[in-house]
Amino acid sequence: MLKITRLILKVLLFVGISTFAQEKINVDDIKFVEFLEDSLKNELINEKTRNVFFKTSRTYWKNRKLDYNLHPEKYEKAMSLFHKNQQKYKRSIHKVNTKRKNRIENAVKNFQNFDDRNTFSKNSILFVGSSSIAGWKTSISFPEFSIINRGIGGMNMHEIINYYDTLIKKHTPSIVAIYCDIDVEQGKVPEEAVSAFKKLVNKIKSDFPKTHILLLSMKPVMVDDFIGENIRKNKMITNTQLLDYSKKEKNVHFIDLASPMLFSDGKLKTAVFIADGMHLNELGYSIWNPIIRNKLIELTN
Known part of the structure; x- marks a missing residue:
């Protein structure tokens, strides 16, 4: 009888803790919605109010990105208010670009220094693009091929084109695999993103008419909606337009x-991402690897 009583008490305690945790989550959700509503009403826009909005929002979504991807309907009001605030408190494009410019330049210089000390096989397969390329262990993933990886985190299509001679032309590749979703994540519409892809493809075709060009589709990520409104939608539209173009x-x-x-x-298969919900882990790349390998075998044969 005593054991049964203790068991009942444990169950009641567990239920009580679970109910309290749920109530705390609901309270936090309500507070965040109230914060977003107040932020929209606030007429003062400066670095302080901007930082408060982004810091508070970043903390809230970071703790809920998994639940959001499983149950987005629970967050419709919060997400709508969040996107309106994003537009209101948008950061200076000039400052962001200056920081990116310096980082991209340094990364390109590092590649240049490496190239100056090494030689590469003729007709190599070149991977170029943003962080999905930079984080991809391509030489290990495709050991049967001569691989060159020129991925730089955060690099957009304009920057790839700007550093075309260093990143692409000098290597005279037989196959170029291009991945870049940064333009869409920076707010460009699909037509602008596709136009940049076309410009790069034309440069490659002009220099290397026989080179095969792989346009790798933009991936959906757990934090698409946190980056901005319609980011996931615009990625998929861009993919469709790139397919039609190809x-x-x-x-x-x-x-x-x-x-x-x-x-x-x-x-979305959330298990394929590292903790940030944006970049792929080994499981994610294990999904990509056989798809790319099959295409490389097809083209090299």
């Missing part, structure tokens, strides 16, 4: 890496 161009191939990252119900 069908009309000789030696241009669109590679769908996004669909395998989704479950049959369209929900």
